[in-house]
Structures are given as C-alpha cells and as structure tokens.
Amino acid sequence: MTEIIVVTSGKGGVGKTTTSASIATGLAKRGKKVAVIDFDVGLRNLDLIMGCERRVVYDFVNVVHGEASLKQALIKDKRFDTLHVLAASQTRDKDALTKEGVEKVLKDLADEGFDYIVCDSPAGIEKGAFLAMYYADKAVVVVNPEVSSVRDSDRILGLLASKTKKAEDGGRVQEYLLLTRYSPPRVEKGEMLSVTDVEDVLGLKTIGVIPESSDVLNASNKGEPVILEANSDAAAAYEDAVARLMGEDRPMRFTQIEKKGFFSKMFGG
Amino acid sequence: MGIFDFLKPKSNSAYDAKSRLQFIVAQQRGEAGAPDFLPRLRLELIEVIRKYVHVPEDAIKVSKEKHGDYDVLDISVELPDAARAAGDA
Numbered sequence: 001m002t003e004i005i006v007v008t009s010g011k012g013g014v015g016k017t018t019t020s021a022s023i024a025t026g027l028a029k030r031g032k033k034v035a036v037i038d039f040d041v042g043l044r045n046l047d048l049i050m051g052c053e054r055r056v057v058y059d060f061v062n063v064v065h066g067e068a069s070l071k072q073a074l075i076k077d078k079r080f081d082t083l084h085v086l087a088a089s090q091t092r093d094k095d096a097l098t099k100e101g102v103e104k105v106l107k108d109l110a111d112e113g114f115d116y117i118v119c120d121s122p123a124g125i126e127k128g129a130f131l132a133m134y135y136a137d138k139a140v141v142v143v144n145p146e147v148s149s150v151r152d153s154d155r156i157l158g159l160l161a162s163k164t165k166k167a168e169d170g171g172r173v174q175e176y177l178l179l180t181r182y183s184p185p186r187v188e189k190g191e192m193l194s195v196t197d198v199e200d201v202l203g204l205k206t207i208g209v210i211p212e213s214s215d216v217l218n219a220s221n222k223g224e225p226v227i228l229e230a231n232s233d234a235a236a237a238y239e240d241a242v243a244r245l246m247g248e249d250r251p252m253r254f255t256q257i258e259k260k261g262f263f264s265k266m267f268g269g
Numbered sequence: 270m271g272i273f274d275f276l277k278p279k280s281n282s283a284y285d286a287k288s289r290l291q292f293i294v295a296q297q298r299g300e301a302g303a304p305d306f307l308p309r310l311r312l313e314l315i316e317v318i319r320k321y322v323h324v325p326e327d328a329i330k331v332s333k334e335k336h337g338d339y340d341v342l343d344i345s346v347e348l349p350d351a352a353r354a355a356g357d358a
Contacts, residue, residue, distance in 0.1 A: 147286050154294045190281035193290075197283065201290045 002110035004117045005245070006136035006173075008160075010152030012123030014144045015180035018216055019238075020120035021049040022227035023140065026242030028083035029227075032115040035074065037105075038088035039132035040122035041096055047087045050077065051223025061089035064101030070108050079228070084114075095127065102131050125159060135165050138174045138245070140207065144181050145193040150201055153177075157202065176207035178241060183212045184257045195255055208241025210234050211254040299332040307331050314344065322348060 007020040017038075024036035037060060038046035047053040052075045058068035063086070077083035086105075089096060109117050121132035133139060139160050143153045157175060166173045179195060186192040195206055210216075213234040219226035227238040233254050240250045311331040318324055328347040333340055 147290055150290050151293050151297070154297055158298065187283065190283045193283050193286050197287045201287060201294055 002106075002114050002117060003138065004106060004119065004136050005138045005140060006119040006121055006133045007140045007142060008121040008129060008133055008156050009123065009142040009149070010125060010129075010156040011144075011149045014142050014149050015210070015216070016123070016142050017045045017049050017120055018220065018226060019140065019142050019178060019180065019210075020046060020118050021225040022235075022238040023242055023245065024116070024118040025050075025077075025080065025083060025225040026227050026238060027116050027118075027246070028077065028080040030242070030246070031082065033082045033113060034116045034118065035084045035086060035109050035114050036118040036120060037086040038120050039097070039128050040120065041088050041128055042090065042093065043122070044088035044090055046120050047075075047085060048223060049220055050085050050225065052077070052085055052087075053223070056087045059087045059089040060105070061096040063105055064097055070105065070112070097128065097131050099131065099134065103135060106135050125155060129156075130159070130163060133160060133164055133173070136160075136173050137166070138176065140176050140178050140241075140245070141202075141204070142178050142180055143198060143202075145179060145187070145195075145198055147193075150193070150198060154202055157204070175204055176245070177202060177204045178208045178210070179206060180210045181212045182209050182255065184255060188257050195252070206252070207244045208237055209252055209255050210237045210241075299334065307333065314346075318346060324349060 005023070007016050007023065009016050017040075020036055024034045028034045036046065036050070038044050039060075040046075041061060044059075047056050055075050058073035060073070062068040063070055063073045074084040074086055077085065106117060119132040119136065122128040133156075139156075141153045141156055141160075143149050160173045160175055161167055164173050177198065179198060182195070183192055187194045193201075195209055199206055211233050213226075213232065215229045215232040215234045216226050219229050226232065227235050227242070229235040237254050240253060243250050311329055314331065315324070315326065315329055318329065324346065328349070330343075330345045332343050334343050335341070
C-alpha cells in the first residue's frame with residue numbers, strides 16, 4: 001500500500017520544504033521506497049533543499065503532460081537508493097497541473113511499488129496547494145508558534161476536512177501538527193505560544209516539535225536535508241517525527257529549557 | 270535569567286496570542302462549516318424580534334457550533350436594558 005503524505009501550512013516560509021525533505025529522507029533512511037514531489041510549480045525549491053538542483057532534466061509538469069516518462073523525471077537521491085525527487089517546473093504557469101494528471105502520476109508511483117509519496121505543497125490555498133492535498137491519506141500541517149501561521153493552518157485544516165478526496169468519499173485525512181522554529185526559552189518567558197497552546201487552539205495532536213536551530217540554514221546551504229545533520233537537535237526532532245508518523249510512540253524532546261549551570265542562573269546567560 | 274530579572278516588567282504576549290487565536294479560529298470554523306442560510310436567517314430573526322423588542326443590529330448572533338458529535342445552531346439575542354425594564358412593567 002502506498003501512503004500519500006501532504007506537507008502543508010497555508011502560510012509561506014514556515015518550513016514546508018525543509019519538512020518534506022527531512023520526512024522523505026527519514027522514511028528512506030528506514031528502508032522505505034519514497035518519492036517526494038514539489039507541487040510549487042513556478043517556484044521550485046525542493047531540488048535545492050535536497051541538493052539535486054543540477055540533475056533536474058525533466059519535471060513534474062513534463063510527466064503530467066506526457067513529455068517525459070516518470071522514470072526519466074524521477075531523480076534518484078545520491079545518499080539513499082530508495083529516495084526519489086520529482087522536481088517542480090520553473091517555467092510553466094500554475095495551471096500546468098491538473099487533477100487527472102496528478103492522479104495518474106500518483107497511481108503510477110503506487111504501481112512502481114513506492115511505500116510513501118510525500119507531497120510538498122506550495123503556500124497559499126490556490127490550485128497547487130489544493131492538488132497537493134487532494135489525494136492525501138495523511139497531512140502534516142507545519143506551523144510556527146505565531147499568530148498568522150496558526151490562523152492559516154486552521155484554514156488549511158478546514159480545506160483538508162472538505163476539499164480532499166478522502167473527505168468527498170466520506171472519510172478523513174489523518175492530520176498531524178508539526179511545530180517548527182520552536183524556542184523553549186521564549187515560551188518560558190511567555191513570548192511564544194507553547195505546544196499546548198497551539199494544540200488547544202487547533203484541536204490537533206503534535207507529531208513533532210522542531211527547535212529553532214541554525215542547523216536548518218546550514219543544511220539548506222549545503223543542499224542536505226537537515227535530518228541528516230550530525231549532533232543536531234533539529235535532526236533528532238525530525239527523526240522523532242518520522243518515527244511517530246510510522247506509528248512509534250516517542251516522548252517529545254526539545255520542548256523544555258535545557259538545565260543551566262549555577263553561574264548562568266545567577267548572572268544570566 | 271539573572272538575579273535582577275524581577276525588576277523587568279513581565280510580559281506575556283503568548284497569552285494574548287492564544288486568546289486572539291481562539292476567538293479567530295472559532296469564528297473561522299463557524300463560517301467554514303456554516304450553511305449558507307445563516308446570514309438570511311439572522312436578518313429574518315431580527316425582523317421578527319423587532320416586532321416585540323427593539324434590538325440593535327448586532328444584538329443577534331447566529332452561529333453553527335460543534336458540540337462533540339452534534340451540530341448546534343446557536344442563536345443568542347442580547348436584550349437592551351430599557352427593553353428588559355419595559356418587559357418587566
């Protein structure tokens with residue numbers, strides 16, 4: 001059975017692509033056959049985050065239009081044999097994707113024996129975002145602990161519950177919350193919404209909390225999914241999220257302030 | 270956290286953020302799942318109620334809410350003080 005996971009958020013810049021790349025890589029690292037698709041036609045980014053931008057010859061739109069086969073367009077990851085990237089087109093307009101076209105690509109991937117298809121949604125609630133979520137079994141809603149991001153993600157949750165195939169068939173897309181750029185010290189000071197606050201507002205359970213970390217930018221500079229960074233809290237947090245997505249039960253980490261020594265407590269650190 | 274931190278004013282903007290969001294989300298969800306007839310229903314209700322009491326336009330709130338498995342049509346009418354007094358007499 002192929003599982004389709006959409007990574008979505010509504011608001012831009014909250015970490016959808018970073019999350020898509022890390023989740024896809026994490027799943028592949030666990031031996032699963034994974035395809036990660038960039039739905040952001042016109043503004044592709046996933047190829048950069050995955051570090052395969054120079055190997056893009058054909059893209060998602062080419063496949064949808066029958067100008068290239070799926071095999072030609074799928075870019076095999078250099079780190080994991082079972083990980084494949086389908087890049088978005090840079091040049092075409094947003095209407096280049098159609099529901100039928102997307103359905104066919106997803107079906108062909110399923111026939112190829114892929115275990116997971118990760119759909120990296122564009123920001124907004126336009127066609128691209130709609131198509132990215134339409135066929136999803138699960139949705140990872142990426143949220144920053146910040147008012148506009150939380151409000152937008154609630155709009156997305158509304159769409160997931162009404163404008164998806166699952167919803168139309170009377171079912172439900174399984175939704176998960178993933179908090180990014182989380183800063184426990186700021187939460188402690190009352191400057192930032194806590195995990196519980198966001199869960200309360202959205203009525204959703206959290207699958208992962210990614211701490212604010214310079215590793216995310218470092219990883220994207222290098223073209224490496226942050227989950228592969230050594231000794232990184234962000235990487236460990238993504239590992240946990242992937243494990244939970246696969247049904248493992250793991251305690252939440254990096255949501256509390258690290259214990260400080262006596263001196264920094266006394267004199268500020 | 271230094272020993273003189275208590276001198277700084279305490280801010281808790283996260284609390285404000287949460288209460289604002291709870292309001293917005295409740296409203297957003299009400300609108301999203303709400304049937305189209307709610308605005309018209311609200312206008313007609315105002316007309317009917319105004320036959321008996323004069324209430325301002327914003328005194329009537331109609332929304333659809335979810336209580337567990339049930340959809341509840343929530344209609345609240347706020348009566349002005351004067352009308353209440355007149356009613357008592």
